[in-house]
Amino acid sequence: MKQILLIVVLLICLATISTSNEGCPHDWFGFGYKCYFFDETKSGFHPTKQRCGQLGGNVTTIRSAAENDFIKSHINESFYWIGTTRNPYRETQWLWNDDTHIEYSNWEEGRHYTENTRNILYCANISPKTGKWFDLQCDQFASQSCEKPNINLLIASVGSIDDKIKKLEKLNERNNDGTAKQSKHEEMLFKKLDSQIDELKHILESSKEKHAELEQENEVLKAEVNKIYEILAEKKITLKQRVVKFFKTA
Numbered sequence: 237m238k239q240i241l242l243i244v245v246l247l248i249c250l251a252t253i254s255t256s257n258e259g260c261p262h263d264w265f266g267f268g269y270k271c272y273f274f275d276e277t278k279s280g281f282h283p284t285k286q287r288c289g290q291l292g293g294n295v296t297t298i299r300s301a302a303e304n305d306f307i308k309s310h311i312n313e314s315f316y317w318i319g320t321t322r323n324p325y326r327e328t329q330w331l332w333n334d335d336t337h338i339e340y341s342n343w344e345e346g347r348h349y350t351e352n353t354r355n356i357l358y359c360a361n362i363s364p365k366t367g368k369w370f371d372l373q374c375d376q377f378a379s380q381s382c383e384k385p386n387i388n389l390l391i392a393s394v395g396s397i398d399d400k401i402k403k404l405e406k407l408n409e410r411n412n413d414g415t416a417k418q419s420k421h422e423e424m425l426f427k428k429l430d431s432q433i434d435e436l437k438h439i440l441e442s443s444k445e446k447h448a449e450l451e452q453e454n455e456v457l458k459a460e461v462n463k464i465y466e467i468l469a470e471k472k473i474t475l476k477q478r479v480v481k482f483f484k485t486a
Contacts, residue, residue, distance in 0.1 A: 267306045269390050269439055273294060273382040276314055276463075281359040281374040284317045284381075293384030294446070295319030297332045298362075299435075304342050308367035309382070314379040315361040318369065318443070322358040334442055344368035384446075385439045399413035 257264065260271035273291060281295070288294050297319045298304050307316075320338060323329040330338050344363070347370045359374040362381075372378065 254287035259386045262304050264365065265310055266386055266389070267303060268475075269386050269435065270383045271386050272307065273297050273380075274310055274316065275380040275382075276312065278314070278377040278379055280315055280377060281321070284378075285319075287380055289386070289449075290359065291382055292446070293382045294333045294442075296332075296381040296383045298340065298342070298401065300340050301342070304340075304362075307362060308364065311362070311364045311379070311381070313364055315363060315372075316379045316381040316383065317359065317361050319383075322360075322371065324357055334445075342367060342369050344370050347371050385443050387443070390436060390439065 257266045257271075260266045261273075263274045264271040266272075271293075273288075273293070275287075279287070285295050295317055296307065298307060307318075319333040320330050323331065330341075332338060342362075344366070347368075357374045358371045360369050361372055361378040363370055
């Protein structure tokens, strides 16, 4: 009986999705392993993506019904961009920011496929009233939503999942003759663990890619600054000389 209770407790712990803002920056909201930011400011999709990048994240992606409900509960009367775009050469194919295929979706009926629109870039937004998704040309305007990994929660979760796996393995060793009901619970637990581990790996990989992009942009900026200094040095022009020259000719 104790063993069954332990498995049930573990399942309940795993099934509980964190909605705490702990570990998220000010004005960001926590859900699962991610932090979310919502801004009523309206812009095109690409300016929104750029804004999210400046904040260290990306346009919000939605991987489950629970996440969709969470986002719907945090937006007001505006439609907000979500991080998916349609393949301009395949009118029915939509991909997330990281080029992964959409598995969970919540499209409004008839609003994710528009005939005779090849070579037109379509993005998507979410309705504040229904939580349904609508296709929209990327240069039109909607409010901004961003996401980024909750690094602190991720680090804590890795250790927590590892502990749960070890406990489960010990429990299995002691209960090889367990009932069919126990086996079913254990199978569910392993599936949940595998799902969480896959999600952790995906988020960590996305974080690494984002960090690499920022590093690359930083190197480009440094190179441009150095180039400017070299040009000024060649012409023997200092900033002070340029200011003095400006006022003399003014």
